[in-house]
Amino acid sequence: MPFHSFIEISPSISAFFWKNSEAIEDLCTEILLKESSIERLKGMQSIEHKKGFLGVRKLLEHIGYTDFDLFYDQTGKPHLIPEAKQKSSVEAIKTNHPIVDIKHISISHSHEFSSICVSTDEKIGVDLEKIKDRVMRIAPRFMDISHLENLTQEEQLKKATIVWGVKEAIFKIKNETGISFPRHINELPFTLNDKEGTAFLTYNNHKECYCFKFYEIENFIFVCATPKK
Ligand SMILES: CC(C)(COP(=O)(O)OP(=O)(O)OC[C@H]1O[C@@H](n2cnc3c(N)ncnc32)[C@H](O)[C@@H]1OP(=O)(O)O)[C@@H](O)C(=O)NCCC(=O)NCCS
Known part of the structure; x- marks a missing residue:
């Protein structure tokens, strides 16, 4: 099972969960990664870590973004580039809940699960x-x-x-x-x-x-x- 679930935490905050049960090879061929992400992925020691990282990219695609829209500051904190434009979002179509104008993103992964949480106004940490x-x-x-x-x-x-x-x-x-x-x-x-x-x-x-x-x-x-x- 890949996409696992969605939680509407508040009208402006939504969280998405991916269960990493696919083979790493399948995930790699499905996801388009920027050069820095390919390098980062290569440096990861465990399969679990690699799957967690790729699961996050699958979730980004799920809400209409890609790996190219995400960047990290010097501390490792993730951000969406301000000019990133959301493509068609599965979630928007499925739930009638278009998540537009995302201002903040927070990421966490643990074992077989990846999660992203996005907010259209307040700061978030997950x-x-x-x-x-x-x-x-x-x-x-x-x-x-x-x-x-x-x-x-x-x-x-x-x-x-x-x-x-x-x-x-x-x-x-x-x-x-x-x-x-x-x-x-x-x-x-x-x-x-x-x-x-x-x-x-x-x-x-x-x-x-x-x-x-x-x-x-x-x-x-x-x-x-x-x-x-
Ligand atoms: C950075 C930190 C919060 C990451 O948490 P974690 O439980 O190891 O890992 P998680 O899976 O929950 O989160 C990892 C994600 O957090 C995000 N992240 C990393 N550094 C971050 C930071 N400085 N600020 C916000 N988010 C950060 C990244 O998106 C990362 O995933 P990605 O690189 O694959 O995109 C944690 O490692 C840390 O440094 N904590 C320091 C706090 C401390 O002092 N802990 C011990 C106290 S007793």
């Missing part, structure tokens, strides 16, 4: 993370573990993965070296049923407030953060 036991071992290093109290083991795993995703997502918006996950990004208490929450970034004598929403996709957690208006 993270897609597989739910794995390992997160419990590192949780004390990145979060306030009192937020995991009174939960079953399964709930703790999910919540710790969400909190990790929140911090990655906010980092991707702010994108400043020196930000520490445990010291500078802190979530207010929330429950798994809330499906959303609030977190603060306290850094360089500034306090910024962010909203986040989270979703479970198979055994993955997807988090999307935006600055609070």
